Amino acid sequence: MRYAMAIDTKKCVGCSDCVVACQTENNVPIGYCRDWIVEETNGTYPQLEMELRSERCNHCANAPCVRCCPTGASHIVEGGIVLVTQNDCIGCGACIASCPYDARYPYPDGYVDKCTFCYHRVKKGEKPACVEVCPTKCLYFGDLDDANSEVSVILKKRKYKTLIPEAGTDPQLYFLI
Amino acid sequence: MKEELIVSGRMNPYVDPTLNIWHWQIPLYLFLGGLAAGILFFAALSYIRGREEAHSFAVRKMPFLAPVLLVIGLACLFFDLNHKLFFWRLYTTVKLQSPMSWGAWVLMVITPMSMVWCALHIKEFFPNWDWKYTWAKEAEKFAQKYKLWIAWIILIYSVILGVYTGILFSAFNARPLWNTSILGPLFLASGLSAGAAAIIMFTKNKEERAYFARIDLIVIGIELFLITHMFMGFMASTQVQIEAANLFLGGPYTAPFWIFVVFLGLVVPALLEILELFDYHVPALVPSLLVLTGSLMLRFLISFAGQESRYLY
Numbered sequence: 001m002r003y004a005m006a007i008d009t010k011k012c013v014g015c016s017d018c019v020v021a022c023q024t025e026n027n028v029p030i031g032y033c034r035d036w037i038v039e040e041t042n043g044t045y046p047q048l049e050m051e052l053r054s055e056r057c058n059h060c061a062n063a064p065c066v067r068c069c070p071t072g073a074s075h076i077v078e079g080g081i082v083l084v085t086q087n088d089c090i091g092c093g094a095c096i097a098s099c100p101y102d103a104r105y106p107y108p109d110g111y112v113d114k115c116t117f118c119y120h121r122v123k124k125g126e127k128p129a130c131v132e133v134c135p136t137k138c139l140y141f142g143d144l145d146d147a148n149s150e151v152s153v154i155l156k157k158r159k160y161k162t163l164i165p166e167a168g169t170d171p172q173l174y175f176l177i
Numbered sequence: 178m179k180e181e182l183i184v185s186g187r188m189n190p191y192v193d194p195t196l197n198i199w200h201w202q203i204p205l206y207l208f209l210g211g212l213a214a215g216i217l218f219f220a221a222l223s224y225i226r227g228r229e230e231a232h233s234f235a236v237r238k239m240p241f242l243a244p245v246l247l248v249i250g251l252a253c254l255f256f257d258l259n260h261k262l263f264f265w266r267l268y269t270t271v272k273l274q275s276p277m278s279w280g281a282w283v284l285m286v287i288t289p290m291s292m293v294w295c296a297l298h299i300k301e302f303f304p305n306w307d308w309k310y311t312w313a314k315e316a317e318k319f320a321q322k323y324k325l326w327i328a329w330i331i332l333i334y335s336v337i338l339g340v341y342t343g344i345l346f347s348a349f350n351a352r353p354l355w356n357t358s359i360l361g362p363l364f365l366a367s368g369l370s371a372g373a374a375a376i377i378m379f380t381k382n383k384e385e386r387a388y389f390a391r392i393d394l395i396v397i398g399i400e401l402f403l404i405t406h407m408f409m410g411f412m413a414s415t416q417v418q419i420e421a422a423n424l425f426l427g428g429p430y431t432a433p434f435w436i437f438v439v440f441l442g443l444v445v446p447a448l449l450e451i452l453e454l455f456d457y458h459v460p461a462l463v464p465s466l467l468v469l470t471g472s473l474m475l476r477f478l479i480s481f482a483g484q485e486s487r488y489l490y
Contacts, residue, residue, distance in 0.1 A: 016186060036187040044179055055187075068348055070277035071266040088266050091259025093198040094277050100351035100488050102192035110260030164488045166415070167350055 002061075002144040003079040003117055004172040005131070006151050006160065007054050011138035014039060014052040018130035018139065022056075025118065025129035032105045034115040035130055051177075054130065054139065057082060057103040057115035058163065058171030065095035065104065073111075079143070080172060081119050086111045100167040117141075144172075196352065196484040202257035204476035207342040208371075209250035210284075211364055211472065213243040214339035215372015217291055219389070221332035225325065234380040235389065237298040242375065243291040251284060276348045280341040287334040293320055293327060339365035342476075346483060354421035354486035357410060360479070363403040370396040371472040374446075378465035386461060390450045393468065397447045404439065421486035430482045438478065442471015 014037045022028060022035050035056035042049045059082050066074045066082060073088035074095050084095075089111035096104045096112060107113040118128035122141075126132070131139040142149030151174075160174040191198050220240045223232040258264055268285070272278040297320055299306045308314045320327060343364030346355035373393040380386050411422035424430045446464035453459045 019186065032189055033187060036185060038186070039184040041182040041184075042179070064350060067274045068277065070270070070272060070275045070281060072270045072272060073266070087263060089260050090263045090266050091261070092257070092277060093259070094275070094349075096191060096198045097196060097484070098349045098351050102187070102189070102196070105189045105191055106198075106259045110258075111263075112259075167488060 001079045002172070003059065003081055003122065004142070004144045004151050004174060005056075005117070005128075006140040006154050006158075006174040006176055008136075008138040008140070008154075008158075008176040009051050009053055010176065011136045012037075012052040012054055013136055015135060017133050017135055018054050021129040021133040022115070025121075026116070028113075029108050032107075032113075034103075034113070053175055054134075055101070055103075055163070056130070056173070057117075058101055058169065058173045059115075059117060061170035061172060062168060064098040064100070064167075064169060068094040068098040070094060077119070079117075079122070081117045081122070082114075083116055083119060084112050084114065100164050100169065101171075195487065199257065199480060199484065201477075202253040204480040205473075206250040206253040206257075207345070207364065207476045207480070208473045209246040209253070211339055211342050211368025211476070212371045212375065212469070213246040213250070213291070214287075214335040214342070214365070215368045215370065216240055216243045216246075216375055217287065217294070217331050217372075218335040218339070218369060219372055219376060219392075220294065221328040221335065224328045225332065232385050232388065234382055234385055235376045237301045239376050239379065240291060240298070241295050241302070244288060244295060247284065247288045247291060251288070276341055276344045280338075280345060283334055283337050283341060287331065287338055290327060290331050290334065294331060297321060297324060297327075336365065339368040342368065346479065349483075351488065352421075352483045352486050353415075353417040353488070354411075354424065354479070355483040356418070357407060359403055359407045359410065363400065363407065364476075366396050366400045366403060367472045367475055370400060371469050374465035374468035374472075377461050378469075387453070390453055390464075393464075394447055394450045394454075397443050397450075397468075401439075401443055417486070417488055420489075421482075424482045424486060425478075429485075430478055433474065434478050437474040438471050441467050442474060443468075446471075 016037055018035055019033050019037065023033060026034060028034055035054060038053045038055050040051045059080055061080060063082050066076055070092060071088050071090055073085045074082065076082055091106055091110040091112060104112050104114045121128060127141050131141045140151045140154050142151035144152055146152060155174055158176045160176050162171045162174060187193055216239050220236050223236050229236045255261065255264060267281040270278060308317055340361040343360035347358050347360045350356045370393055373389045373396065376389045377386050408422055411418045425434045446467040449459045449464040
């Protein structure tokens with residue numbers, strides 16, 4: 001099993017509904033977020049192109065945060081989801097420094113927190129909160145090993161890219177372009 | 178010209194606009210750890226080579242500073258943690274892939290070992306010292322018997338400690354400036370140089386001072402060589418590493434790095450030590466203080482600049 005997410009940059013309008021849904025679902029403290037919107041503008045005026053991306057932890061197959069964690073608090077569970085065990089985390093910051101996507105933050109209690117792909121929902125067969133609420137239905141979630149899953153189907157049809165593949169992390173967020 | 182503008186809604190103060198997770202505690206600890214490693218390395222080396230009498234200060238007295246430095250360093254590490262009460266989790270796991278994990282274990286070996294070494298030489302400072310309990314006397318006898326073994330353990334672990342202070346940074350490939358394995362030998366050399374400088378600063382024996390000044394000179398040469406190679410490697414590498422090097426080659430860290438680390442921390446003390454070799458009298462305090470300051474600055478600049486270097490997106 002290999003969970004992954006596809007984000008349609010052509011359909012995303014940058015409304016931040018995914019951000020708010022996540023903050024509500026996961027009790028994210030005020031001032032932080034587990035997912036966020038990036039607006040990237042490219043070109044020379046007046047020929048400009050804008051790409052909107054809903055970003056979060058890439059749940060890398062070769063995760064530098066898991067490698068650098070000195071206590072094993074950052075670990076990979078079934079389906080390739082990267083999680084942090086709160087009471088194993090000493091809050092040293094190694095994982096925050098090791099993440100090229102800057103997806104982690106220290107929770108006010110001290111341990112490090114990040115996107116869990118809503119593991120508590122996924123376990124029950126539900127979709128992550130951000131996918132569930134997206135008004136333009138631009139987020140696709142599922143199992144890459146299952147050829148009929150939503151995410152496998154869309155990745156077969158569309159062109160996509162991943163972020164900073166040169167960092168050697170084998171990221172599992174696919175941005176449809 | 179084609180331009181790119183990225184607006185992110187993240188606003189996490191620890192990573193935006195650049196990484197801001199480690200402050201003064203980590204570079205200060207890396208300096209203290211490197212200095213302690215240098216002091217212990219020369220104490221153990223001189224003892225193993227049978228130079229205990231010739232280098233009596235380096236072997237018997239200087240190491241008393243090491244456990245103090247290590248304990249202050251460990252306190253810095255502890256106060257830097259965000260989830261402090263769970264620090265003991267470090268010692269319930271061994272993770273070889275994580276330099277922080279094996280570094281924590283190395284500290285767990287070398288800190289008590291440095292204390293044992295001091296206990297063996299306590300009569301240097303307290304000539305009438307008496308171990309009040311028989312078990313303590315027995316323990317001292319035991320350690321005395323295996324002193325050569327202890328020296329070897331300290332020698333090996335001091336090298337690992339010195340390298341680890343640099344490898345800690347190299348493991349983070351997300352920060353292109355840190356992501357070079359040359360930081361390991363560079364920080365080891367810087368720690369050894371600081372250790373030799375501390376001996377030069379405090380010893381009263383003229384020959385011992387001259388000997389360690391020569392050693393310091395060699396290590397400074399190696400450091401200059403490693404710094405040159407570090408920048409050559411960056412400039413021949415990918416765009417992100419070229420930009421990381423540019424932080425020091427025209428960017429905001431240029432002046433502090435080349436003035437305090439390279440010129441005042443390496444070149445000037447090397448020249449002063451060469452003058453000393455030709456029998457010009459140079460107060461020992463000057464080159465040693467310069468070397469120690471340069472070593473401290475190297476840690477601070479690499480730590481802060483590394484947090485500013487990042488991937489392009």
